[in-house]
Amino acid sequence: MYCYIHIPFCQSRCRYCRFSTFSWKNDIDKQIYVDFLVKEIVEYKNLDAIQRRFPSAREWQILLKSIYFWWWTPTSLNNSQLEKIINTLKNKFWFENDIEITLETTIINITKENLIEWKKLWVNRLSLWIQTLNNDSLKEIWRPNKEEIIEKLDTIKRDRRPVSGVNKSLSISLDFIIWLPYVKIWEVRKDIQFIIKKYDFVNHISLYVLEEYYDYPKKWQELSIGEDEYLEEYKNCKKYLEDSGFSRYELSNFAKQWFECLHNKAYWDHSDIISFWLWSHWYLNQTRYAYPNNFKDYYAWIIDYKEDLSEKDLFLENVMFWLRTNGLEKIVYQKLNKEKINYFIEQKLLDIEDNKLILKDDWVTLIDYIIKEII
Numbered sequence: 172m173y174c175y176i177h178i179p180f181c182q183s184r185c186r187y188c189r190f191s192t193f194s195w196k197n198d199i200d201k202q203i204y205v206d207f208l209v210k211e212i213v214e215y216k217n218l219d220a221i222q223r224r225f226p227s228a229r230e231w232q233i234l235l236k237s238i239y240f241w242w243w244t245p246t247s248l249n250n251s252q253l254e255k256i257i258n259t260l261k262n263k264f265w266f267e268n269d270i271e272i273t274l275e276t277t278i279i280n281i282t283k284e285n286l287i288e289w290k291k292l293w294v295n296r297l298s299l300w301i302q303t304l305n306n307d308s309l310k311e312i313w314r315p316n317k318e319e320i321i322e323k324l325d326t327i328k329r330d331r332r333p334v335s336g337v338n339k340s341l342s343i344s345l346d347f348i349i350w351l352p353y354v355k356i357w358e359v360r361k362d363i364q365f366i367i368k369k370y371d372f373v374n375h376i377s378l379y380v381l382e383e384y385y386d387y388p389k390k391w392q393e394l395s396i397g398e399d400e401y402l403e404e405y406k407n408c409k410k411y412l413e414d415s416g417f418s419r420y421e422l423s424n425f426a427k428q429w430f431e432c433l434h435n436k437a438y439w440d441h442s443d444i445i446s447f448w449l450w451s452h453w454y455l456n457q458t459r460y461a462y463p464n465n466f467k468d469y470y471a472w473i474i475d476y477k478e479d480l481s482e483k484d485l486f487l488e489n490v491m492f493w494l495r496t497n498g499l500e501k502i503v504y505q506k507l508n509k510e511k512i513n514y515f516i517e518q519k520l521l522d523i524e525d526n527k528l529i530l531k532d533d534w535v536t537l538i539d540y541i542i543k544e545i546i
């Protein structure tokens with residue numbers, strides 16, 4: 172079982188963000204929120220669903236393989252709040268010996284003291300947003316500048332090692348974005364090259380195209396590379412990463428051997444995921460649940476939706492996930508629209524490799540369209 176904890180606060184607002192994040196919430200609001208979360212874990216209402224899923228397990232004999240603190244900046248909570256959440260989970264669930272605990276964080280929160288405290292809380296993986304090392308761009312998107320990023324990565328280099336009672340170093344993942352304003356062609360590749368040569372402890376890279384996930388202000392189109400170039404940049408980065416020992420295990424995610432993110436893989440494999448907090452989703456035995464995305468309904472403990480996935484729904488979701496990850500086995504793609512698949516193969520959008528249907532790198536940004544056409 173995997174666990175996801177949604178923290179809807181941010182240290183500050185990024186200019187391109189379209190999410191409901193609460194950078195303006197004060198410490199009292201955050202404490203109310205943490206207290207409610209802890210109560211939610213203790214009195215977990217979905218116990219019935221877990222027990223139906225694991226009928227032979229005694230109450231809460233559930234093993235967690237990973238905990239992922241995500242959306243948006245979990246480290247906007249203080250360390251005693253994080254400790255309270257993790258300790259509550261420890262009391263409620265059993266932890267695998269090598270449980271992976273990931274904190275998404277911003278460069279701003281990297282300090283020697285925090286690194287030590289997080290390690291003591293069993294956090295063993297950090298996911299950090301770098302986005303770019305171009306200072307004009309960082310200023311435009313309201314993020315810390317390159318000098319601060321380098322200083323904080325140097326801090327990690329010095330202080331990521333084990334502390335007393337914790338025998339593992341922190342594992343580090345960095346995010347980059349293609350198509351930011353002011354960033355020239357090949358610049359993202361050069362940034363990645365600079366970082367992974369200087370910081371050889373980085374073992375996971377996430378690489379996104381801005382347009383796919385965020386609002387894109389019109390004026391940025393004139394300040395960035397053209398649409399035809401960002402795919403070149405993606406392919407260039409992918410080649411460089413693969414040549415440097417990072418395998419692509421999903422269109423946007425690259426990892427050294429043994430460092431793929433467990434939570435990501437659980438999501439794409441349809442593994443059981445429980446989650447807590449506002450706007451979080453969980454998935455148990457072909458049923459998906461979600462909390463509302465506003466505090467009032469969340470505090471009233473309303474479940475926003477519950478969806479039982481039919482075999483057909485599950486198959487279609489798997490097609491989507493598998494095309495993003497390992498490709499589609501013959502037994503799967505034979506059940507899809509053959510005409511469309513043959514057409515896309517002729518047009519060189521799709522290809523067959525090792526008996527699997529895969530997406531060609533030139534067309535990664537068309538994946539949603541291609542999936543819609545072939546299913």
Ligand code: SF4
Pocket residue numbers: 180181183184185187188189190192243244
């Ligand atoms: S850190 Fe993420 S969620 Fe928070 S403002 Fe920036 S883009 Fe939005």
